[in-house]
Amino acid sequence: xxxxxxxxxxxxxxxxxxxxxxxxxxxxxxxxxxxxxxxxxxxxxxxxxxxxxxxxxxxxxxxxxxxxxxxxxxxxxxxxxxxxxxxxxxxxxxxxxxxxxxxxxxxxxxxxxxxxxxxxxxxxxxxxxxxxxxxxxxxxxxxxxxxxxxxxxxxxxxxxxxxxxxxxxxxxxxxxxxxxxxxxxxxxxxxxxxxxxxxxxxxxxxxxxxxxxxxxxxxxxxxxxxxxxxxxxxxxxxxxxxxxxxxxxxxxxxxxxxxxxxxxxxxxxxxxxxxxxxxxxxxxxxxxxxxxxxxxxxxxxxxxxxxxxxxxxxxxxxxxxxxxxxxxxxxxxxxxxxxxxxxxxxxxxxxxxxxxxxxxxxxxxxxxxxxxxxxxxxxxxxxxxxxxxxxxxxxxxxxxxxxxxxxxxxxxxxxxxxxxxxxxxxxxxxxxxxxxxxxxxxxxxxxxxxxxxxxxxxxxxxxxxxxxxxxxxxxxxxxxxxxxxxxxxxxxxxxxxxxxxxxxxxxxxxxxxxxxxxxxxxxxxxxxxxxxxxxx
Numbered sequence: 001x002x003x004x005x006x007x008x009x010x011x012x013x014x015x016x017x018x019x020x021x022x023x024x025x026x027x028x029x030x031x032x033x034x035x036x037x038x039x040x041x042x043x044x045x046x047x048x049x050x051x052x053x054x055x056x057x058x059x060x061x062x063x064x065x066x067x068x069x070x071x072x073x074x075x076x077x078x079x080x081x082x083x084x085x086x087x088x089x090x091x092x093x094x095x096x097x098x099x100x101x102x103x104x105x106x107x108x109x110x111x112x113x114x115x116x117x118x119x120x121x122x123x124x125x126x127x128x129x130x131x132x133x134x135x136x137x138x139x140x141x142x143x144x145x146x147x148x149x150x151x152x153x154x155x156x157x158x159x160x161x162x163x164x165x166x167x168x169x170x171x172x173x174x175x176x177x178x179x180x181x182x183x184x185x186x187x188x189x190x191x192x193x194x195x196x197x198x199x200x201x202x203x204x205x206x207x208x209x210x211x212x213x214x215x216x217x218x219x220x221x222x223x224x225x226x227x228x229x230x231x232x233x234x235x236x237x238x239x240x241x242x243x244x245x246x247x248x249x250x251x252x253x254x255x256x257x258x259x260x261x262x263x264x265x266x267x268x269x270x271x272x273x274x275x276x277x278x279x280x281x282x283x284x285x286x287x288x289x290x291x292x293x294x295x296x297x298x299x300x301x302x303x304x305x306x307x308x309x310x311x312x313x314x315x316x317x318x319x320x321x322x323x324x325x326x327x328x329x330x331x332x333x334x335x336x337x338x339x340x341x342x343x344x345x346x347x348x349x350x351x352x353x354x355x356x357x358x359x360x361x362x363x364x365x366x367x368x369x370x371x372x373x374x375x376x377x378x379x380x381x382x383x384x385x386x387x388x389x390x391x392x393x394x395x396x397x398x399x400x401x402x403x404x405x406x407x408x409x410x411x412x413x414x415x416x417x418x419x420x421x422x423x424x425x426x427x428x429x430x431x432x433x434x435x436x437x438x439x440x441x442x443x444x445x446x447x448x449x450x451x452x453x454x455x456x457x458x459x460x461x462x463x464x465x466x467x468x469x470x471x472x473x474x475x476x477x478x479x480x481x482x483x484x485x486x487x488x489x490x491x492x493x494x495x496x497x498x499x500x501x502x503x504x505x506x507x508x509x510x511x512x513x514x515x516x517x518x519x520x521x522x523x524x525x526x527x528x529x530x531x532x533x534x535x536x
Contacts, residue, residue: 046075078104188232294363320359326375331414455525
């Protein structure tokens with residue numbers, strides 16, 4: 001856009017002098033307007049270069065002050081006042097208000113023809129706008145060809161940066177870098193992204209706290225970011241969302257290098273974000289087809305289609321999993337039940353598997369995300385990676401097995417492990433079927449096993465003593481191997497309180513908790529109640 005300073009370079013404004021508000025010469029001029037009434041500010045929209053003469057000004061000094069203040073408040077670009085015929089210079093009170101508001105007040109010779117100034121300035125504005133439109137069309141044409149030719153995000157970053165002459169970064173919805181290209185020097189925030197592969201969490205938190213990300217989520221439009229040196233943002237930026245199916249899949253950054261960001265940059269980033277969305281949509285279509293194939297494979301393996309074991313084994317081998325060798329199944333459960341995130345969780349885990357080259361089949365089955373993986377894989381590293389990058393999930397791991405016919409059983413082990421630990425209020429984020437031990441046997445025994453157990457009646461009495469919390473105390477005591485010190489630490493109570501509760505338990509049921517066999521029998525009955533009766 002044309003600035004006031006650039007307008008003053010026109011031949012039609014030879015002899016013009018800025019007498020106040022020079023700090024505002026970078027204001028943008030959207031049009032030229034000639035005013036002929038003293039209440040002109042109320043008829044303006046903002047952005048105009050206003051031309052007038054002394055006879056069209058308010059005559060009262062205070063009114064003249066208000067006249068300039070109103071123009072500054074309206075966002076008028078500048079006021080050019082003809083001098084030499086009715087007045088020799090702009091009144092001092094007007095210059096004072098203009099200077100205080102960084103509002104350019106310009107004196108022009110009365111011989112200057114307003115019609116020539118308006119024509120030349122408006123022509124220059126129109127030429128700039130046409131030039132910007134042509135450049136925007138070039139950007140759109142170039143980026144459209146890029147996506148039609150099968151270009152990827154890395155090529156998009158390089159091409160977009162070259163077109164706008166500014167550094168560009170493309171990131172996913174978690175602000176992890178997908179592609180970037182630098183044109184010039186970078187600031188602290190950019191250096192962090194280049195070294196860590198993601199945007200500085202301090203900057204992301206600041207964008208959230210200051211409502212910027214909220215505005216993007218609400219409008220789905222780019223926003224301009226001023227310098228934020230407190231979080232390493234030493235250069236201004238434009239941040240645009242990559243929107244696919246009304247969901248934000250990522251972000252495109254344009255980073256100011258050696259010049260301020262312009263309207264063209266804003267247009268370019270919108271086009272770039274649209275092209276990035278098309279690329280991601282194409283990737284999603286490919287991944288969707290692949291997910292369907294993987295889901296079908298897992299479904300057939302779990303449901304155990306007889307006579308197809310050899311075919312299914314061959315299909316799994318294509319993904320690097322040999323079912324004739326030891327393998328296991330992992331099930332990922334979303335703990336945020338109020339928010340259906342199955343597709344998002346699958347996308348993230350599948351992305352991790354692709355990036356880390358897991359020898360695994362990642363797919364969806366019956367509203368779950370399953371991972372069929374070789375037993376040689378680093379299972380601990382895989383679970384840690386999922387928790388670090390997904391969050392809000394629990395993972396169960398089956399026992400090691402082999403043969404396609406046993407995939408269904410391994411899946412059942414994962415489901416049972418989550419059910420059992422859930423009923424026992426086990427808060428671990430990763431549970432292994434192999435670690436369930438006797439608890440799995442109790443679960444398989446079923447609720448009917450409570451009916452003939454001689455200790456259940458006594459435990460129900462304890463469960464009724466709510467104020468003393470005797471049932472939970474006994475459970476903690478038995479889980480701790482009858483260690484009083486450890487039990488007190490688990491329950492965060494004093495030893496004397498624990499001793500009192502143990503005495504109450506003995507009074508109610510006359511159980512000798514010093515007897516190891518009795519403790520085992522009571523613990524079995526207690527876990528059965530947890531599994532099938534106690535709902536907390």
